Amino acid sequence: MRAGPAANELFLSGHLFIWSINNTMHVERNHMQGDINVITAKPEDVRLMKKLSRIKHTFVVMSGKGGVGKSTVTVNIAVGLAMRGFEVGILDGDIHGPNIPKMLKIEDVQLNADDNGIYPAYVPPHLKIMSMAFLSSNRDQPIIWRGPMKMGALRKFIEDVYWGDLDFLIVDLPPGTGDEPLTIAQLIPDADGSIIVTTPQDVALLDSRKTVVFSEGLKLPVVGIVENMAGLICPHCGKEIDLFKIGGGEKAAKELEVPFLGRVPIDPDVVNTGDEGVPIVAANPDSPAAKAFEGIIARVIEFSEKKGQKEKKSAK
Numbered sequence: 001m002r003a004g005p006a007a008n009e010l011f012l013s014g015h016l017f018i019w020s021i022n023n024t025m026h027v028e029r030n031h032m033q034g035d036i037n038v039i040t041a042k043p044e045d046v047r048l049m050k051k052l053s054r055i056k057h058t059f060v061v062m063s064g065k066g067g068v069g070k071s072t073v074t075v076n077i078a079v080g081l082a083m084r085g086f087e088v089g090i091l092d093g094d095i096h097g098p099n100i101p102k103m104l105k106i107e108d109v110q111l112n113a114d115d116n117g118i119y120p121a122y123v124p125p126h127l128k129i130m131s132m133a134f135l136s137s138n139r140d141q142p143i144i145w146r147g148p149m150k151m152g153a154l155r156k157f158i159e160d161v162y163w164g165d166l167d168f169l170i171v172d173l174p175p176g177t178g179d180e181p182l183t184i185a186q187l188i189p190d191a192d193g194s195i196i197v198t199t200p201q202d203v204a205l206l207d208s209r210k211t212v213v214f215s216e217g218l219k220l221p222v223v224g225i226v227e228n229m230a231g232l233i234c235p236h237c238g239k240e241i242d243l244f245k246i247g248g249g250e251k252a253a254k255e256l257e258v259p260f261l262g263r264v265p266i267d268p269d270v271v272n273t274g275d276e277g278v279p280i281v282a283a284n285p286d287s288p289a290a291k292a293f294e295g296i297i298a299r300v301i302e303f304s305e306k307k308g309q310k311e312k313k314s315a316k
Contacts, residue, residue, distance in 0.1 A: 051159060052158065062197070077297055080294060090170050
């Protein structure tokens with residue numbers, strides 16, 4: 001890789017350029033004689049399509065409410081897939097609160113760029129990460145951007161980043177149903193589906209149900225619901241304590257007629273390993289939380305394989 005300018009300089013100096021891309025994003029149609037229409041894509045759209053063509057499967061991790069452990073789920077799914085030998089990328093789509101680098105202990109990584117684009121951070125042997133956290137020299141400096149700026153940034157995270165060939169791209173989105181989820185749905189219209197993360201209590205379930213309907217409204221298949229922080233095993237007596245209730249995510253999945261991917265218990269090691277930069281699936285694979293994540297990962301792989309089989313049949 002030929003060394004180039006620092007990626008944050010290349011990116012952050014282009015605010016107006018990002019804005020202009022967002023406002024010129026369309027397809028020109030040139031009408032020819034007869035019934036044949038020739039569609040000419042913008043150069044930036046061609047670059048986007050080329051990047052997406054090298055990614056086999058894309059999953060979007062969403063939540064209706066903050067604080068439900070969505071980024072923890074993202075990191076453990078991605079690392080678990082990479083441990084199985086898949087080439088995996090994480091796109092940290094949370095512009096205002098990018099936490100993925102901290103959870104992998106790579107927040108000090110300096111990105112480089114050359115003619116191929118911006119090179120994402122790399123965690124051996126099979127994981128690549130792109131995040132706004134890499135592009136700010138001051139961790140305490142907030143990103144004060146409106147919708148168009150965020151939309152342009154997310155586009156560049158795909159279009160201008162050298163992802164290479166990926167088996168899976170996992171997109172970690174901020175909570176809610178606003179600009180970022182809408183933008184990703186528009187940029188990656190063929191995404192495999194969404195993974196909805198919730199906790200068992202009623203307040204979180206109320207918003208997670210809205211996220212399911214939102215995903216279905218965007219024609220983004222719902223892979224399933226993950227019920228996080230479901231029950232605590234007492235370290236002294238071994239009994240389960242329903243700290244935030246239990247079973248709410250599974251009940252919501254049944255009522256909304258979407259799959260239930262699994263229940264992850266509360267485990268202090270999930271917090272500790274996340275802070276240390278080694279997700280629980282790698283740090284303690286025999287723990288109940290890690291085993292729960294392994295079950296979720298198996299269902300994600302199964303979902304992607306079924307989609308691949310359907311695409312092969314339809315292509316014949």
